Amino acid sequence: MAEVQLRHIDKRWGDFVGVKDFDLTIPDKEFLVLLGPSGCGKTTTMRMIAGLEEATDGEILIGGKVVNDLEPKDRDVAMVFQSYALYPNMNVYENIRFPLKVRNIAPDTHDEKVRRAAEMVELTQFLHRKPADLSGGQRQRVALARAIVREPNVFLMDEPLSNLDAKLRVSTRAQIKNLSHELQVTTIYVTHDQIEAMTLADRVVVMNAGVVQQVGTPTEIYNYPANTFVASFIGSPAMNLVRGNVYKGTFTAENISISGLNSDVEGEVILGFRAEDAIVAANQAATNGVGADVFSIELLGEATMITVKVGDALIAVKADKEYSTDIGKPFFAEIPAAICHLFDAKSGDRISSMEGEK
Structure with missing residues (x-):
């Protein structure tokens, strides 16, 4: 059970409010997208869930357990970053394997887990390569495989496609959609791209200036925007x-x-x-x-x-x-x-x- 609950979360730096009264339950296995323009608070919200930022007020629960005081490594979440964050001196196999080593997973299980994760993102033939020898799309798939191999309770994805060109973005988006269906793991995904949100999400949270504007399925948000901000942000054209x-x-x-x-x-x-x-x-x-x-x-x-x-x-x-x-x-x-x-x-x-x- 990996339900995530955010109970009236605030994040402030002095007088500046980054996130205000974020209150939401994310059911087990849901794919939730946090959507909004730069500076709206979506990445800050994700970083608070991961433990990389401390919430000023409110409680964060993962699987029914309050995690506010837990270190990131103890929250059983895996994060995929925009910048890939791969180790350049390691080949693909070792990059994927690394989370298993640091978490002291039994070594005799590593090879099977790494190869299964690599197969899921179609990287089996690239396991011997270094990150410098891969395309942007392949590097992002290595980052996805490194998250998958952890078998976490929650996936956190922070704009994982924003560094890719348009064609790669479409194909990698399809990869993430398929993985979500296959893995059935609670996923929280941050993006400023409303097409990504509409195509990937079970539900979308639209944010602006730290405040949640609307929560709903892509269809609900598209057909019944709660205000002019949502109406102008969702749709191509708006x-x-x-x-x-x-x-x-x-x-x-x-x-x-x-x-x-x-x-x-x-x-x-x-x-x-x-x-x-x-x-x-x-x-x-x-x-x-x-x-x-x-x-x-x-x-x-x-x-x-x-x-x-x-x-x-x-x-x-x-x-x-x-x-x-x-x-x-x-x-x-x-x-x-x-x-x-x-x-x-x-x-x-x-x-x-x-x-x-x-």
């Missing part, structure tokens, strides 16, 4: 956000008019909708949505992204890959009320969406 006014169920802003919204909401709001949910229209007369000149065009392969400017906001609409237009030409898109989200204009907190969720 959710379109436009400031305007609602009166008798109709939202209006420069070049936008959408009727059929929640009639209980009136006054200044922020309206959100996703690029893929809007529908390209032939002309203004056909639209309950946006009409403006094309600001930019991006060919994405599977689609064409059209951006228009509405006041100070840039609005993205995903069109068919065959769609063709030019910058400066008129563009119209229907924005059905059912796809819209409303947020409080002052706090940014969610008011509602139009899909029956209040």
Whole structure:
């Protein structure tokens, strides 16, 4: 049983608050992703779980045992770092084996454990090589194997893919996803990349300025963002956000008019909708949505992204890959009320969406 509990964790350095009142239970075998921009407190939270940082307030429990006063080596966690942290003088085999030696695991079990871990990350043929002779992706897999061989209660992964190029990032992400399914070990994964979070996580914790903004499955966070920060951070592109006014169920802003919204909401709001949910229209007369000149065009392969400017906001609409237009030409898109989200204009907190969720 490797349930991890964080009970009202704070981390402060003098007057600076790094993490504020982080309160969450991570069930056994869950893959939890801490997601947010640089400086949001996600890595500090992970380091407190590992014992590399001391919590200012609150309790950390692993497997039902309070570990605040335990040394990192006594918490039965394995950490994978962004920088690989391999020993350059050791070959791959010895790098993977090293945790077994320092923990005084019976030597006659080492070879089997090392080779099994290496096989899991497809490194068997590279066991004789030194880290300098490996690619970035291979080095990261050595770091993963070194964590696997420990057979810990909890895996901690601190932005393990951020040093890899785009192609390697995709393949290594698939490797981690497969390993998670195979190993069934509680995993806490830190990233600023929302695509990693959405593809890997059972649940995502979105953080900003040390405060948890929302906790939920990738689907919940994508479909029902708790506030404008989450809405603007999740999705590629991020959710379109436009400031305007609602009166008798109709939202209006420069070049936008959408009727059929929640009639209980009136006054200044922020309206959100996703690029893929809007529908390209032939002309203004056909639209309950946006009409403006094309600001930019991006060919994405599977689609064409059209951006228009509405006041100070840039609005993205995903069109068919065959769609063709030019910058400066008129563009119209229907924005059905059912796809819209409303947020409080002052706090940014969610008011509602139009899909029956209040």
